[in-house]
Amino acid sequence: MSATDVLALSARAAADAIEAGSLAPRELFDAYRERAAADVSAGEDGLNCFTWVAPEPPTDDAPAPLAGVPLAVKDLFCTAGIPSQAGSRILAGYLPPYTASAVSRLTEAGATLMAKTNQDEFAMGSSNENSAFGAVRNPWDRERVPGGSSGGSAAAVAAGLAPWALGTDTGGSVRQPAALCGIVGLKPTYGAVSRYGMIAFASSLDQAGPLTRDVADAALMLRHMVGRDPCDATSLEFPEAIELPSAERLDGIRLGVPQELTGEGIEAGVLDSFGATLALAQELGAEIQPVHLPHAPHALSAYYVLAPAECSSNLARYDGVRYGYRAPDPKDLLDMYTRTRHDGFGAEVKRRIMLGTYALSAGYYDAYYGRAQRVRTKIAEDFRTAFAAVDFIVTPTAPTVAFRLGEKTAEPLAMYLNDYCTVPMSLAGIPAISIPGGLSEGLPVGFQMAGPAFSENRLLDAAHALEGAIGFDGAATRA
Amino acid sequence: MRDGEPQDLDAGAAADGRAEAFEAVIGLEIHVQLATATKMFCGCELSFGEPPNTRTCAVCLGLPGSLPVANARAIHFGLMIGLALGSELAPRSIFHRKNYFYPDQAKNYQISQYDEPLCRGGSLEEIRIHRVHLEEDAAKLIHVGSSGRIHGSDASIVDFNRGGTPLAEIVTEPDIRTPEQAGEWLKLLRSTLRRLGVSDVNMEEGSLRCDANISLRRAGTEELGVKTELKNMNSFRFIERGIRAEVERQRKILSEGGEVTQETLHFDPASGALTSLRSKEEAHDYRYFPDPDLLPVAIDREMIDLAREAMPELPAERAARLQRELELSPESAQRLAFASELGDYFEAALDAAVDPPPPAQMLANWLTGDLVARLGDGEDPQASRVRPAALAELVGLVAARRVSVGAGRQVLDSLVAEGGEPQAIVDAEGLAAMDGAEELAVIVADAVRANADAAERVREGNSKAIGPIVGHVMRETKGRADGTEVSRLIHEQLGV
Numbered sequence A: 001m002s003a004t005d006v007l008a009l010s011a012r013a014a015a016d017a018i019e020a021g022s023l024a025p026r027e028l029f030d031a032y033r034e035r036a037a038a039d040v041s042a043g044e045d046g047l048n049c050f051t052w053v054a055p056e057p058p059t060d061d062a063p064a065p066l067a068g069v070p071l072a073v074k075d076l077f078c079t080a081g082i083p084s085q086a087g088s089r090i091l092a093g094y095l096p097p098y099t100a101s102a103v104s105r106l107t108e109a110g111a112t113l114m115a116k117t118n119q120d121e122f123a124m125g126s127s128n129e130n131s132a133f134g135a136v137r138n139p140w141d142r143e144r145v146p147g148g149s150s151g152g153s154a155a156a157v158a159a160g161l162a163p164w165a166l167g168t169d170t171g172g173s174v175r176q177p178a179a180l181c182g183i184v185g186l187k188p189t190y191g192a193v194s195r196y197g198m199i200a201f202a203s204s205l206d207q208a209g210p211l212t213r214d215v216a217d218a219a220l221m222l223r224h225m226v227g228r229d230p231c232d233a234t235s236l237e238f239p240e241a242i243e244l245p246s247a248e249r250l251d252g253i254r255l256g257v258p259q260e261l262t263g264e265g266i267e268a269g270v271l272d273s274f275g276a277t278l279a280l281a282q283e284l285g286a287e288i289q290p291v292h293l294p295h296a297p298h299a300l301s302a303y304y305v306l307a308p309a310e311c312s313s314n315l316a317r318y319d320g321v322r323y324g325y326r327a328p329d330p331k332d333l334l335d336m337y338t339r340t341r342h343d344g345f346g347a348e349v350k351r352r353i354m355l356g357t358y359a360l361s362a363g364y365y366d367a368y369y370g371r372a373q374r375v376r377t378k379i380a381e382d383f384r385t386a387f388a389a390v391d392f393i394v395t396p397t398a399p400t401v402a403f404r405l406g407e408k409t410a411e412p413l414a415m416y417l418n419d420y421c422t423v424p425m426s427l428a429g430i431p432a433i434s435i436p437g438g439l440s441e442g443l444p445v446g447f448q449m450a451g452p453a454f455s456e457n458r459l460l461d462a463a464h465a466l467e468g469a470i471g472f473d474g475a476a477t478r479a
Numbered sequence B: 001m002r003d004g005e006p007q008d009l010d011a012g013a014a015a016d017g018r019a020e021a022f023e024a025v026i027g028l029e030i031h032v033q034l035a036t037a038t039k040m041f042c043g044c045e046l047s048f049g050e051p052p053n054t055r056t057c058a059v060c061l062g063l064p065g066s067l068p069v070a071n072a073r074a075i076h077f078g079l080m081i082g083l084a085l086g087s088e089l090a091p092r093s094i095f096h097r098k099n100y101f102y103p104d105q106a107k108n109y110q111i112s113q114y115d116e117p118l119c120r121g122g123s124l125e126e127i128r129i130h131r132v133h134l135e136e137d138a139a140k141l142i143h144v145g146s147s148g149r150i151h152g153s154d155a156s157i158v159d160f161n162r163g164g165t166p167l168a169e170i171v172t173e174p175d176i177r178t179p180e181q182a183g184e185w186l187k188l189l190r191s192t193l194r195r196l197g198v199s200d201v202n203m204e205e206g207s208l209r210c211d212a213n214i215s216l217r218r219a220g221t222e223e224l225g226v227k228t229e230l231k232n233m234n235s236f237r238f239i240e241r242g243i244r245a246e247v248e249r250q251r252k253i254l255s256e257g258g259e260v261t262q263e264t265l266h267f268d269p270a271s272g273a274l275t276s277l278r279s280k281e282e283a284h285d286y287r288y289f290p291d292p293d294l295l296p297v298a299i300d301r302e303m304i305d306l307a308r309e310a311m312p313e314l315p316a317e318r319a320a321r322l323q324r325e326l327e328l329s330p331e332s333a334q335r336l337a338f339a340s341e342l343g344d345y346f347e348a349a350l351d352a353a354v355d356p357p358p359p360a361q362m363l364a365n366w367l368t369g370d371l372v373a374r375l376g377d378g379e380d381p382q383a384s385r386v387r388p389a390a391l392a393e394l395v396g397l398v399a400a401r402r403v404s405v406g407a408g409r410q411v412l413d414s415l416v417a418e419g420g421e422p423q424a425i426v427d428a429e430g431l432a433a434m435d436g437a438e439e440l441a442v443i444v445a446d447a448v449r450a451n452a453d454a455a456e457r458v459r460e461g462n463s464k465a466i467g468p469i470v471g472h473v474m475r476e477t478k479g480r481a482d483g484t485e486v487s488r489l490i491h492e493q494l495g496v
Helices: A003-008 A011-020 A025-041 A101-108 A151-158 A175-181 A215-223 A268-283 A296-317 A333-344 A347-360 A366-387 A412-419 A423-428 A456-470 B009-015 B072-084 B179-196 B236-255 B301-309 B315-326 B330-338 B340-351 B360-374 B388-399 B405-418 B422-429 B437-450 B452-459 B463-477 B483-494
Strands: A050-053 A070-074 A112-117 A164-169 A184-187 A207-212 A254-258 A287-291 A392-396 A432-440 A443-450 B022-033 B095-099 B109-113 B127-136 B140-144 B155-159 B166-172 B208-218 B228-233 B263-268 B273-279
Touching (some): A025 A112, A151 A175, A184 A456, A207 A215, A296 A412, A296 B095, A366 A423, A432 A456, B022 B179, B022 B236, B072 B166, B072 B301, B208 B236, B330 B340, B405 B422, B437 B452
Parallel strands (some): A254 A392
Antiparallel strands (some): A184 A207, B022 B208, B127 B166, B140 B155, B263 B273
């Protein structure tokens, strides 16, 4: 098989080809590893997708069903003996003694760990500009961001530097970069995938999710990730096996369009693309109807209290005592703490730690954290009510297409608005998928579908049907 | 540094009448290390002096990405404690994060329970319980350098073996009024926990630790005064001394018209000094919030039933049983039941197959009186050289009058010092009771003659004057004579 033919295969097709004997695992691995290594060697001229690339191919034959298909994994996941820095200087040189459950499940199913991907520091960001390893570039336009925080994973898959990648989504960190890079990104139901070994940002929201070329690949990866993990008390047994999607029609499927998330603040080109996708859905037999998520406009505010509150506590452990970066020559304990954290964390991480610390402080807890939790409950109720009337909620994934590097770095609030359409589902803990809906001004637009908890099979099926009708071509960026 | 502990507080306070002016209001917070197989939130085995940092894992080291999972056994033990204290068991309780930076905390937060604890309310004897909750223990800081204290040390190193050990924190209402009461009650609590089998409850090894909240108020008033917190006292003696020193310090301040400052204090048992650790202004804002890594602890019928089934006989029940079945005096029954090491020793002695068997009340008296008096302060009789069966045998011999009370005490001295078998000691030392009445009568007659004055007074009706004559007989017989028999013979010979 020629290198071009190999790169044209989806992860699922590659696994099938290996099973059929028409492709050697080593051949597949080398094809991608060379491309990933070349991106690293290219330095400024590359996309800067990777923080680590496997120095050599694995020696053992990988077991079925994933048959050795190479996997790129966000730096946020701990991988035993392999640098895992969460995109932060404060974990410089940190080599975990264990591997995250989500990663080990995939490698046990036969995937081969090929690379670690760049990300916003501790998954805090929507542009991948908050990384100790530098910004990642969007393969559709090198002057634009890939989205974040799983920007390295999204750009690597879009650029054909990895067949698929693992990311994490706290408020949109899988779906938004998938949208901006023109690939598929799935955030599973909270608890469906173990968080053990995933470096925590906001524990009640963090979920691992696949970034893939197509919906079937997302289903295949998810199949080998889900399940209860005794090491994660918040993980749950998925009630059914994840099936590969096969639907081609949407007959009888009711799609709800929340007015609150499809109006003001969404770029015109994005809304046009969204409308076109809805029209295609109707052609496939779907019913489109308006729904209300009355508390959704407050989701972003609630999220930016809750996530920083949790992060302020989760990131307290980075203190220079046991691992990672420690400021040189501290004069006492407080000096070591202060300088280690001052020098080790980037600006956005420090901003959120301070926001969260404030929100949890005596006298402010009820007004901030307490109220945000109540909003969260209301949002979850909104979705339950809506799902009584419709099968899925659909929105644009992000309010804009990929923006220019540096365009929003000076304005944190403008940056936070990227999560406007994705955060409500995160707060509700429900699954949501972003698929490429088309182009606006030559850049990809994401179409988001969300379903009730544990509706992944139905959600993937519907996304698959729509994906077929849209016929998005991402091959250009993989050349 | 504050003034040292005065030598004799109670006397000093009583002498000038100040003792009546103020009443101490004392509440205790007790941390109990639970004797589970593994730590509170990970699978590491608990550590008992292993080399540093050998009982650790990603979770208890707080490594990136690690997550806690609550120990079901620790929750079971927590429920048993709640049942023993008559607490209300919360159907749903929450683990919170208590955030503060210190190197003995791997995550810079402690997982503890805050406003929704596992158990609320209850009481143990006269002291009401406020709450019982579960949390994780901190690691151990070791300060390297000559002083061994943090100040002046060259470096501080951390041993995480203890980090994550399950703790139950028991908080009382401020129902305690004196240092002695605090000490006594704590002993009862320790016995209760020991009976439950939920902890080693060893203060010296730190498996039972106690803080005290102390305030004073004018006797007869209800309003609480400003309190101070006395931290981490690690023996019963230090707790009583520490509380007494703090009560006296506050009494002095208030008597002189001053105001007590709310602060946390450390009591140094060596110097008797109270050192301020932090004031109210320096108090932490712990920023408690529910730990999102852990689900609420949901207690169901089955868990409560399991805890109930695991409940042993508790001290109050044991006292009632000892009184009912063995007809012990209420005082003896309570003494044995509330100090479980004595109760366990007593029941082991009673179960020993010795002939003649010891009467229960007499055995109790010998144990709680003679034996305890001969052992060091707080020493567990189980750990002494006197086996329960040996004490049983000795008391049996005394009861059967084969050994006199005085000779029995000599045998006990020997048992405490060297161990051994009572009968063998009696034989070797020639301590058997005199059975020849004629021989004793001769010695009594000698004694009456030698103490003519005393004999005269006894004849005149002064029965107390018999003492010197009895003493004479006991000296002559090396204590082997039976006191009652001696007394009878004296009276017989004197015709009274």
